[in-house]
Amino acid sequence: MFKNVSIAITIGLMASGCQLLESSNSVESTTKIQKLRSANESMALIAKSYFDESISLRPVSGTFIGYTQYNGQFNKPSTEDTRQAYIEFLKKYQTQLSMIDKNQLSGQSLLSYDVLSRDLAFSLRGTEFPSYMMPINQMTGAHNTFASLGSGASAQPFNTVSDYMNFLSRAEQYFIWLDGIIDNMRLGIKNDVVLPQVLSEKLLPQFKAHIVNKAEDSIFWKPIKKLPESFKEAEVANLRSSYRIMIERSLVPAYTKMARFLEEEYIPNSRSSVGISAIPNGNAWYEYQIEQHTTLSLSADEIHQTGLNEVQRIRNEMNWVKEQVQFQGDLQEFFIHLRESDEFYFDSSQDLIAAYEDAKRRIDAKVPLLFDVQPKADYVVKAVEAYRAQSAAGASYASPAPDGSRPGVFYINTHNLKAQPKFLVETLSIHEAAPGHHFQIALQQEIKDLPLFRKFGGYTVFSEGWALYAESLGKELGLFTDPLMWYGRLVDEQLRAMRLVVDTGLHAKKWTREQAIEFMINNSSMAKSDVIAEVERYIAWPGQAVSYKIGQFKIQELRAHAHKELGERFDIKAFHRQLLIDGALPMVLLEKKIKAWVTNQK
Incomplete structure (x- = not known):
């Protein structure tokens, strides 16, 4: 190859200066392409090796993504040896990444480098905390x-x-x-x-x-x-x-x-005690948990105050709904009315499931208004299995099989019908299914050529932030026309706003379980049983609950930025496509990507 390049340069010298310049540029371009290909191919190999090895450490995960060779294996117990092996695993891939010239990467390879580099360093920090003891x-x-x-x-x-x-x-x-x-x-x-x-x-x-x-x-x-x-x-x-x-x-x-x-x-x-701060080194562990779930360095005090502000804003909107339905009484009495009146609840678990199946049909017909991309996989509505219903959340989503053999599942907990009001049907469907979790997670699995560690990975702040942002699209989709359905949207958003207050209250401000329950009862119409389950969930998952609102805020901030910069050229479908087509990203990388896209649209 180099011999042919020399011949080309010699021929150029015999011709004209212009031809020599063209030949030189061609050589430079060829060399650059070769370097890009080499760096991108190296990144692809590292990404594949990292994913395959990480699955070998977690064989149960292999079953969920269709790696059938792991169907007869279970995760090994956590011992000093396995924990040290995990640390060496992380360091090995840090070393491999350091051998790549990041400046020679492009496209998905560059994104994968940034994502993996960030994840490895963060996971290594996490080994300082004894999660294996709980x-x-x-x-x-x-x-x-x-x-x-x-x-x-x-x-x-x-x-x-x-x-x-x-x-x-x-x-x-x-x-x-x-x-x-x-x-x-x-x-x-x-x-x-x-x-x-x-x-x-x-x-x-x-x-x-x-x-x-x-x-x-x-x-x-x-x-x-x-x-x-x-x-x-x-x-x-x-x-x-x-x-x-x-x-x-x-x-x-x-x-x-x-x-x-x-x-x-x-x-x-x-x-x-209930807060993680009561555990040795608990304050540092909580800070890590916040960053783990939000991918951002935020203080508990900052999150707590943001939550208090949001709770008050949403209470004001709830007052507006109360006036629209002409309820005579204050907001607290309105909460009690909604909490205790049978008219707002289903008579049977069958009726509850049927209502969500009907919502699925209505919402599926409307999503093309705001989206030009959606998953090939469908989803089904199911009741939570009886053996785990008592401790399970009110609703959840399970992703479809990567090979299309199993649809996504939108689980509804029918254990306590008084925890499943009718006015939550539209907003909960949007959040857990379409265009919320189902769109984001199923699409991520379907993206062609996305490295597997990203295809099957994720960040709470991205997935939950997207799902909460998706709820805010309800009116644009022609939903929430009934004031009580809009109230249901406010109930869901208030839940996430209260989480900012309660999670930080429990884990950073030494709140008791009872204080947290009282705060949520006073600021929502949620059933007490549901409030208790929520509070105990926050106790179990420090930092996880704050990610919803933080993610929603970031996505709304990026939408506002894109709209301001592009004006009439802003295309909501294109914006949503950009949010979804590269899978879940840490918030810093998502912001960098969206702002670069906006700049390229000008």
């Missing part, structure tokens, strides 16, 4: 994921004999993991790194629910009830026997052991 709580934990997988209602496939055998293998490794978390929770007791008692007590029924007298009464028997007819008689007999032995001789004793540990050791030694 590995589960009533909201999250591999114990609930395992139960969902084993029930056959989640990502674990049960189509072939090998599928069934894979879960038996996974179960063996799960029991080892369960023993491991007991060891780490005991270590937490010794180091005063324990859950608040109000949360540890909620864990007990989650384990006791699986202590059954016979295998047929277990949710882990459900796949056996649905054995494919194509299985041979001997295969059926073998699977039935193997699952019975697994449930009765291994699973039930393991859950019994865990329940006894909670009851006799952990709950009595749990703390009476």
